[in-house]
Amino acid sequence: MNGLNPFRVLRVPRLWIANGVIVGVLAVLFTVFYVGANIDPAGHLHKLPVGLVNADKGAAAGGKKLNLGAQITRSVEKSTAGGDKIDWKVMSQKKAEEELGQGKLFGALVVPADFSASVAGLTSPKSAATERPTLTVLTNQSAGSLGSSLARAATTQAAESSSLQIGKQLTAQAEVHKGKLPAAARVLLADPAAVTVKDGHPLDAHSGMGLTAFYYSLVLVVCGMLAANVISGQVDHALGYTHNDMGPLRIHRPLLRATRVQTLAISSTIMLGLSLVMGSLVLAGAVGIMGMDASHLPLLWLYSVTAIAVCGIGALTLLAVFGTPGMLFVTLIYIAMAVPTAGATTPLYALPDFYRWLSEFEPLRQITGGVRSILYYDAQGDAGLTRGWIMMAVGLALALLFGFGATRLYDRKGLHRIPSEAAEQTKTAVPA
Structure with a gap:
């Protein structure tokens, strides 16, 4: 024993300064890395890969060939509402399922094969159909829940916007049939497509x-x-x-x-x-x-x-x-x-x-x-x-x-x- 009180070290400035600098730097770095990376995911979103599938086979309406799926695809591709936040990738349904199953896509928007035919049925004077055609949003939770959520929001917005655009066209076309169309069908014309959400790559329960x-x-x-x-x-x-x-x-x-x-x-x-x-x-x-x-x-x-x-x-x-x-x-x-x-x-x-x-x-x-x-x-x-x-x-x-x-x-x-x-x-x- 040297007889010196060990608590004397508390009076040594270097001990406080050295430890203070180290723990202070760590506190700042952890804050920057953790909070800084996650503080605004939507604001920093850049080219999130999302599939765009047109499986629509088209339909005949008024003596003309109607393919609303192709119209929706062009509209979504040209849309500037999302800026460069979403990277829309036009592909076949098989390719979309493959890339969802590889984690390369965070979601997809699918126009089904009978979409044009279903929409055409709403404007037919002889049709009593009131069931809304559907656009399908596929999610991919396996690629990350937040990424899948961001993709779902973008695809849902694109689907709803496309439905409203088509609705304007249908409303104009239906003017000549206004008295002959079923009442329920006239209500659907303004916003004809329903949006359904499905899991594009289901995971097991314990995942x-x-x-x-x-x-x-x-x-x-x-x-x-x-x-x-x-x-x-x-x-x-x-x-x-x-x-x-x-x-x-x-x-x-x-x-x-x-x-x-x-x-x-x-x-x-x-x-x-x-x-x-x-x-x-x-x-x-x-x-x-x-x-x-x-x-x-x-x-x-x-x-x-x-x-x-x-x-x-x-x-x-x-x-x-x-x-x-x-x-x-x-x-x-x-x-x-x-x-x-x-x-x-x-x-x-x-x-x-x-x-x-x-x-x-x-x-x-x-x-x-x-x-x-x-x-x-x-x-x-x-x-x-x-x-x-x-x-x-x-x-x-x-x-x-x-x-x-x-x-x-x-x-x-x-x-x-x-x-x-x-x-x-x-x-x-x-x-x-």
Whole structure:
């Protein structure tokens, strides 16, 4: 005991300033990333892909060929009401169903095959039909509930606007038949089309309304990140660099001389081994215990193990290169910047430009795309799985090059972690 009161450190300005700056920066960054990315999704919406399907076969009316489906398609394409917020993609019904099943579309507007015939029936003097023709809005919750909601609002507005335009034409045409048309039919003329909403790519009941892929992926990333922190500390303890406090007990092992490269290699090897355990437990917990709907279980297991290993080794390299501040970088990269740019809660098309740029390389977005493909899209490669594998391979390669390159440089320059004899014997004084 040196007789000094430990509470003296509270009078050290540097202690307050250093900690204040760090936690202050973290508070600002988390606020900017989380709130900034989600504060105005509709305002930042840019080219959200939505299908536009004209299956209308047309009809004969007044001796002329009538194809209102083609008219609606042209009207929606030329509409400037939404600016560049919606990217209308004209396609066949089969193609729309295919892209909804790959998460490439957030919704679709479908003009059915009998639309023109049904509308023509309303203006026929001999017709007693009063049932409204329908335009179908398809949603896609598997692509994200918010994105699907934005697409639904846009397609519903387009359908209603088209119905009103057609209504004006029908009203003008019906003037000559005003006394002969059934009363109910005359009421329908002003707004002839009903809008029905259907799920374009139904999910199973235990799919979290399209969010299980995101939360499962987040678990994988957090497991890798936290495991890296645990493994790094335990390896340092096993090599004798740090103490290990277990409640009131402090354990300090004999020092084993290891270079920084060797330390990172040991940590990475343990991470690879434990990723097998963690990936298996995550899958067992999500599917076996919690009952999450999932197929392609062997592939999901392999993907889970790989994702944890890649995230864990990436975090270990940051800890090895930057030391104690490394955990702050890990938290920013894997949590602060990752969650808002994953494209799960808020679609990438509704993010500000800066966040869309971040999403191109943020690990959670890549992992979520692969998991979503496995869980919702029958493990199709072009539904996000291929990109997930490629980006994880690129991320792992960059992490290894950066981690082992930097630690090798430290070793060559003599920046070892082994304390000198003089440093061990020097008594540390508390600053005044």
